[in-house]
Amino acid sequence: MTGYKVANGNGHSNGNGNTKGTNGTNGHSNGHKSADYTAQENPTMCSRDCCSGPGGSNRGNTCSDKKGAKAGSLTGEKIIPTPQSLLGNGKIQCELTHEELRALRVLNEDTYPYEVIEEIADFITKGSGMRPKIGIICGSGLGSLADMIQDPKIFEYEKIPNFPVSTVEGHAGRLVVGTLEGATVMAMQGRFHFYEGYPLAKCSMPVRVMKLCGVEYLFATNAAGGINPRFAVGDIMLMHDHVNMLGFAGNSPLQGPNDPRFGPRFPALVNSYNKDLINKAIEIAKAMGIESNIHVGVYSCLGGPNYETIAELKALRMMGVDAVGMSTVHEVITARHCDMKVFAFSLITNKCATEYSDKKDDEANHDEVMAVAKNRQKACCELVSRLIREIHLASA
Numbered sequence: 001m002t003g004y005k006v007a008n009g010n011g012h013s014n015g016n017g018n019t020k021g022t023n024g025t026n027g028h029s030n031g032h033k034s035a036d037y038t039a040q041e042n043p044t045m046c047s048r049d050c051c052s053g054p055g056g057s058n059r060g061n062t063c064s065d066k067k068g069a070k071a072g073s074l075t076g077e078k079i080i081p082t083p084q085s086l087l088g089n090g091k092i093q094c095e096l097t098h099e100e101l102r103a104l105r106v107l108n109e110d111t112y113p114y115e116v117i118e119e120i121a122d123f124i125t126k127g128s129g130m131r132p133k134i135g136i137i138c139g140s141g142l143g144s145l146a147d148m149i150q151d152p153k154i155f156e157y158e159k160i161p162n163f164p165v166s167t168v169e170g171h172a173g174r175l176v177v178g179t180l181e182g183a184t185v186m187a188m189q190g191r192f193h194f195y196e197g198y199p200l201a202k203c204s205m206p207v208r209v210m211k212l213c214g215v216e217y218l219f220a221t222n223a224a225g226g227i228n229p230r231f232a233v234g235d236i237m238l239m240h241d242h243v244n245m246l247g248f249a250g251n252s253p254l255q256g257p258n259d260p261r262f263g264p265r266f267p268a269l270v271n272s273y274n275k276d277l278i279n280k281a282i283e284i285a286k287a288m289g290i291e292s293n294i295h296v297g298v299y300s301c302l303g304g305p306n307y308e309t310i311a312e313l314k315a316l317r318m319m320g321v322d323a324v325g326m327s328t329v330h331e332v333i334t335a336r337h338c339d340m341k342v343f344a345f346s347l348i349t350n351k352c353a354t355e356y357s358d359k360k361d362d363e364a365n366h367d368e369v370m371a372v373a374k375n376r377q378k379a380c381c382e383l384v385s386r387l388i389r390e391i392h393l394a395s396a
């Protein structure tokens, strides 16, 4: 296997002895600004005991406080219940609508035994009449990847038994099964993120569903902030490695009892990103004439939902990270655990500021992320469909 042959190197060694370019600036600047702190009253939250006890059954969002304050809070503000506030001794303490109840149950259910995953997979393979070979996860604003699928069978997440629901703009919440370039595929138009309140195992549970549906290749895509100074907005970074920040903090999608039917207790993660697929994608990018917008690099997943501070971005850069997001890594870990081949890329939707500045333009925001994804969806779709075509032809 040769190294990755991208014209504009990333300043990283690709693990095959080829060091490309320089790493940009990693130096510290002590431009910290002092901030004024103003004490703020805590908004009142519905507490665990708030609605419990006789007569304590209150409807969803408003909770009448027994001390008589208006609208149930000392400040008269609307109370936002938390899952914890609604549960007491495992029993729901407030009346909830059907949708609220379902969301709460799915939020609290964080283990997915093999049999449950099997049930979901059966639901999809029977419902679609297909055993797809390639799984696609569409990143923020990249749902159009699934729109390419021919003769699609569409499964709304909320209609799939035991499936979580999408809560993020740009993630439609549908599973699309069909064919693409002759290959059988299933695509998640909407992924699950840790910051939505789902445990990592639940965020990546659909990858196991894919496996039991018959999927051999995972294509994971994401929108990410570019930390490597050579990256421009709209570029595509083919992932060849990752830094798992949530893993550094002791969190893994594989935590808990290991079911060997999925994979081993201690999976190795070197060579997680399939080199053949990376090299094929580079060839395709050349043929598409977008070679100068393609990089090979390292992605890191943080918990979100906040974007990073300057100090965090500087630290990530020093660690060799080229692009940062809030997804993908736990999906890749789950896919490698069950021995799928992985291809993943980041669409660089914003440049991450690594110097202190007052400019609003330097602040990442989700609208910009979505707008860039929309602008670049054509190139992303072509890259994915051409690569799938190659996989399909090679296996035919």
Ligand SMILES: O=P(O)(O)O[C@H]1O[C@H](CO)[C@@H](O)[C@H]1O
Binding pocket: 138, 139, 140, 141, 168, 191, 193, 221, 222, 223, 224, 304, 325, 326, 327, 328, 365, 366, 369
């Ligand atoms: O990783 P995807 O789902 O593409 O989305 C990325 O974009 C969102 C932030 O704008 C976050 O969800 C981040 O993870």
Ligand SMILES: Nc1nc2[nH]cnc2c(=O)[nH]1
Binding pocket: 223, 224, 225, 226, 302, 304, 306, 307, 308, 324, 325, 326, 349, 350, 352, 364, 369
């Ligand atoms: N964490 C993170 N996620 C993103 N998704 C898109 N852009 C960004 C970013 O700058 N940071």
